[in-house]
Amino acid sequence: MNKPNDLVRTSLNADDIESHASPSEHFNTILAARMSRRNMLRGGAVTAATAIMGSMGLSACGGSDNVGPAVTPTPTPTPPPVATEKLLAFAAVPKSLADQVSVPAGYTATAIYALGDSLRAATPAYKNDGTDSDFENRAGDHHDGMEYFGLSATGTPLASGADRGILAMNHEATTDEKLSSHFLHVNGGTTSLPRPAAEVDKEVAVHGLSVVEVKKTGTTWATVNDSAFNRRVTPLSDIEISGPVRGNALVVTKYSPTGTKMRGTLNNCGTGKSPWGTYLSGEENWAGYFARGAADDAARGDKSVVALKRYGRNQGSTSRHGWETGGTDDKYARWDISKKGASADGSDDYRNELNGMGYIVEMDAYDKTKVIRKRTALGRYAHESAAFSVPAVGQQLAVYMGDDSRNEYIYKFVSNATWLAADANPTDRMATGDKYLDSGKLYVAKLAADGTGQWIELSMSNALIQAYTAYKFADLADIMVNTRLAADAVGATKMDRPEWCSVNPANGEIYYTLTNNSNRTVNPTGSSQLAPDSANPRAYTDMKGTSAQNGNPNGHIIRFKEGTGAAAATSFTWDVYLFGAESGADSSKINLSSLTADQDFSSPDGLAFSPYTGICWIQTDDGAYTDVTNCMMLAAIPGKVGDGAKSTLNYTTTAGGSLAVDTFIGKKPTADTLKRFLVGPAGSEITGITETPDGKTMFINIQHPGETTSVANINDPTKYTSQWPSNAGYGAGKRPRSATIVITKNDGGRIGS
Numbered sequence: 091m092n093k094p095n096d097l098v099r100t101s102l103n104a105d106d107i108e109s110h111a112s113p114s115e116h117f118n119t120i121l122a123a124r125m126s127r128r129n130m131l132r133g134g135a136v137t138a139a140t141a142i143m144g145s146m147g148l149s150a151c152g153g154s155d156n157v158g159p160a161v162t163p164t165p166t167p168t169p170p171p172v173a174t175e176k177l178l179a180f181a182a183v184p185k186s187l188a189d190q191v192s193v194p195a196g197y198t199a200t201a202i203y204a205l206g207d208s209l210r211a212a213t214p215a216y217k218n219d220g221t222d223s224d225f226e227n228r229a230g231d232h233h234d235g236m237e238y239f240g241l242s243a244t245g246t247p248l249a250s251g252a253d254r255g256i257l258a259m260n261h262e263a264t265t266d267e268k269l270s271s272h273f274l275h276v277n278g279g280t281t282s283l284p285r286p287a288a289e290v291d292k293e294v295a296v297h298g299l300s301v302v303e304v305k306k307t308g309t310t311w312a313t314v315n316d317s318a319f320n321r322r323v324t325p326l327s328d329i330e331i332s333g334p335v336r337g338n339a340l341v342v343t344k345y346s347p348t349g350t351k352m353r354g355t356l357n358n359c360g361t362g363k364s365p366w367g368t369y370l371s372g373e374e375n376w377a378g379y380f381a382r383g384a385a386d387d388a389a390r391g392d393k394s395v396v397a398l399k400r401y402g403r404n405q406g407s408t409s410r411h412g413w414e415t416g417g418t419d420d421k422y423a424r425w426d427i428s429k430k431g432a433s434a435d436g437s438d439d440y441r442n443e444l445n446g447m448g449y450i451v452e453m454d455a456y457d458k459t460k461v462i463r464k465r466t467a468l469g470r471y472a473h474e475s476a477a478f479s480v481p482a483v484g485q486q487l488a489v490y491m492g493d494d495s496r497n498e499y500i501y502k503f504v505s506n507a508t509w510l511a512a513d514a515n516p517t518d519r520m521a522t523g524d525k526y527l528d529s530g531k532l533y534v535a536k537l538a539a540d541g542t543g544q545w546i547e548l549s550m551s552n553a554l555i556q557a558y559t560a561y562k563f564a565d566l567a568d569i570m571v572n573t574r575l576a577a578d579a580v581g582a583t584k585m586d587r588p589e590w591c592s593v594n595p596a597n598g599e600i601y602y603t604l605t606n607n608s609n610r611t612v613n614p615t616g617s618s619q620l621a622p623d624s625a626n627p628r629a630y631t632d633m634k635g636t637s638a639q640n641g642n643p644n645g646h647i648i649r650f651k652e653g654t655g656a657a658a659a660t661s662f663t664w665d666v667y668l669f670g671a672e673s674g675a676d677s678s679k680i681n682l683s684s685l686t687a688d689q690d691f692s693s694p695d696g697l698a699f700s701p702y703t704g705i706c707w708i709q710t711d712d713g714a715y716t717d718v719t720n721c722m723m724l725a726a727i728p729g730k731v732g733d734g735a736k737s738t739l740n741y742t743t744t745a746g747g748s749l750a751v752d753t754f755i756g757k758k759p760t761a762d763t764l765k766r767f768l769v770g771p772a773g774s775e776i777t778g779i780t781e782t783p784d785g786k787t788m789f790i791n792i793q794h795p796g797e798t799t800s801v802a803n804i805n806d807p808t809k810y811t812s813q814w815p816s817n818a819g820y821g822a823g824k825r826p827r828s829a830t831i832v833i834t835k836n837d838g839g840r841i842g843s
C-alpha cells in the first residue's frame with residue numbers, strides 16, 4: 091500500500107540543521123535534513139481496533155466568565171508519582187498511515203486549539219482560506235512544547251486546578267515552501283523575493299508563544315475566547331535580556347543600544363515548568379531566519395565571523411522566509427544581520443541581532459504584566475526543553491538542556507541559590523526566576539566509554555577555554571553567547587542530536603532523546619561525520635522503501651544518574667534506555683532493545699515524565715519509518731541506569747579494519763513497560779505534552795500535518811497531503827492546521843491507565 095515519493099520540494103527547511111561543518115558541508119546538511127523530513131512516503135488508511143478521533147464537540151470560544159489574572163499564591167501540591175491503578179493497561183495502538191489521530195479503545199482525543207483560532211471577541215473566527223489577518227490575536231502555527239497552569243473555579247491561579255487552567259505553548263515555525271508560508275496566504279503567497287510586507291507581517295506573527303485559557307464543562311474541554319489570560323508573544327514583543335549577557339557589547343543593537351532588551355522570541359521548541367510556577371521556552375532553529383551579506387566577513391573583520399559560522403550563518407546566507415525584504419521599516423531590516431552602520435559598537439544596525447536569539451526564555455503565564463526574560467546564564471544554542479532536578483530544600487537546582495543539531499552537546503545549569511520551600515509559592519514568580527536562573531554555573535557533558543561521564547564547567551576559569559585559539563573569549567558573557575565554541579574548547583561529547591530531556595520524579599535520573607544522526611558512520615570523512623562511540627553506538631542502514639537511511643536513522647534515548655552532589659554533581663553514570671528501531675530489524679545490531687510491533691518507533695523527540703502517574707511519555711518527529719507509520723506517542727515505565735547489560739557492537743570498515751564499540755543497554759522493555767498510545771495524522775510530528783494535576787486530562791500538540799503539500803496545489807484540497815483537523819470535523823476550510831488536542835479516558839480514569 092505504500093506508494094513512491096511523489097513530492098519534489100526545492101526550498102530549504104531551517105529546522106534541525108548542524109553548523110559544525112564547512113560552508114558547503116553546511117548547505118548539504120541542510121539539504122539532507124530537508125530530505126529526511128520531507129520525503130515521506132504516503133499510503134492508504136490502516137484500519138484498527140482503535141478509537142478514531144471523534145466528533146469535535148464544542149470547538150473554541152466557550153464562555154468568558156473569568157475574573158482575570160489575580161496573583162494569589164497557593165500551595166503547590168507535589169503528589170508522589172506512584173500509581174494506585176495498573177498503568178499501561180490499554181491496548182497498544184497499531185502503527186498507521188491514516189490521516190487521523192488514533193488512541194486506544196476507551197480514550198477520546200479532540201482538537202481544541204488550532205492555527206488561527208481567535209483569542210479575542212473582536213477577532214473573527216478563522217476562515218482558513220488565506221484571507222485571515224490579525225494573527226497577533228490568533229493561535230500561532232506549529233504548536234510545540236506546552237505547559238498547563240491550573241486555575242481555581244473562579245479563575246485565580248491554583249496549581250492544583252484540574253478543571254480550569256491556562257495552556258502556554260510554543261509556536262515553533264510555519265509550514266513553508268519556496269519562502270512562503272503558503273497555508274496563510276491566498277493562492278499560497280509570494281514565493282520569490284521581495285516578500286510583500288503584508289505576507290511577512292502574518293508569517294512573523296504566527297511565531298512565538300501563546301497563552302490560552304481552557305475550561306472543562308461537564309466532560310468537554312474548550313478554550314475560553316476573550317479570557318483575560320489569553321495573549322500572544324511574537325518575534326516583535328519586548329523581551330528583557332537577563333543574566334550575564336545583559337548590557338554586554340555583544341547584544342548592542344539599534345533597537346537596544348544598551349544591550350538590555352531584545353525584540354521577540356523565535357523558533358520556540360521545547361518547554362519547561364519551573365518549580366516556582368513559570369513557563370520556560372527554548373529558542374531552537376532561529377539562525378535560519380536571518381540573512382547575511384556576501385561580503386560581510388570583510389566588513390566585520392573580527393572574531394564575530396568565527397561565531398557566526400559556528401552558529402550556521404556564513405556570509406551570503408539567505409533567510410528562510412526573506413522577511414528582511416518586507417520593506418524599509420526597522421521591523422524588516424532587523425532580519426539582515428550584515429554590518430551596515432559606521433558605529434564601532436553596532437548601535438546603528440543589526441550586526442549583533444543574532445546574539446539576542448538562542449536562549450531559554452521565562453514567562454509568567456499567569457501575569458501578562460510581567461516582562462518576559464531571556465535567561466542567558468543557561469547558554470545560547472539550539473535549545474529544546476529545560477528540565478529541573480527534583481527540588482530539595484537547601485540544595486542547588488539543576489536545569490538540564492540539549493542542543494539539537496547533529497554532533498552537538500548536552501548541558502546542565504546549576505543555580506548558585508539553594509532551594510527554599512517557600513519559593514514554590516512566591517509572590518513574584520519572575521523575581522524568583524532572577525534568583526535561580528541568573529547566576530550559577532553552566533556545564534557541558536563529556537561521556538566516557540566505561541559508562542561514566544563528567545560535567546565540564548564552561549567559565550573563564552577553565553584553562554581550556556582560556557587557551558582556545560579558534561575563538562578568544564573575553565568574559566563569561568562571551569561564553570554564554572558563544573556556548574557552542576566554549577563546549578568545543580573543552581572537548582565535550584558530540585551527540586546524535588539532543589532533543590528533549592526530562593527528570594524521572596521517582597529517582598531523579600535524567601532522560602535525553604537523541605533523535606537521529608545521518609552523519610554517524612563507520613567510515614567518517616570530513617569534519618561533520620563521526621564514528622560510532624559508546625554513547626552514540628549505532629551506524630547502520632535502514633531502508634525506507636527503496637531509499638537507504640544511513641547513520642543512526644532511528645535514534646535512541648540516553649539516561650544519566652548523577653554522582654555525588656546530586657544536582658550539583660560533576661560526574662554521572664549513563665546507559666541507553668531505549669534504541670529506536672523497526673521491530674523486524676536485526677536485534678544484535680539495530681533493534682538492540684528488542685522492540686515489538688506494539689513498541690517500535692523511530693526518532694524520539696518529545697519526552698516527559700508525568701509528575702502525576704510517573705509514566706514516561708515519548709513522542710516522535712520522524713522521517714525514517716514514515717513509509718510504515720505516521721509519528722506517534724508511546725507510554726513507558728522505565729527502570730533505572732544500570733538495570734541492563736554491557737554489550738559490544740562490532741563493525742567492519744570499508745578498509746577492512748574492525749571497530750568494536752562497547753555500550754550499555756538498559757533492561758529490555760516488556761509489554762507492561764512500553765506500549766504505543768497514539769498515532770498522529772499524515773505528515774505531522776507529535777510534540778508538547780502536559781496534564782491536569784489529577785492526571786485525567788492530557789494535552790498534546792499535532793504539529794505540521796500535511797507539511798509536504800505543495801504550494802502549487804494550494805487551491806486543490808484533494809491534493810493536500812493531510813486535511814486534518816477539518817477531516818475530523820474541526821473548523822472551517824480544508825487546509826491542514828497544527829493544533830492542540832485534549833485526551834481523556836472515557837471512564838474518567840487517569841491517562842495511561
Ligand code: FEO
Nearest residue numbers: 262359374494589
Ligand atoms: Fe524543534 Fe529539535 O525539535
Ligand code: CA
Nearest residue numbers: 632633634715
Ligand atoms: Ca525501514
Ligand code: CA
Nearest residue numbers: 589695711775
Ligand atoms: Ca523536533
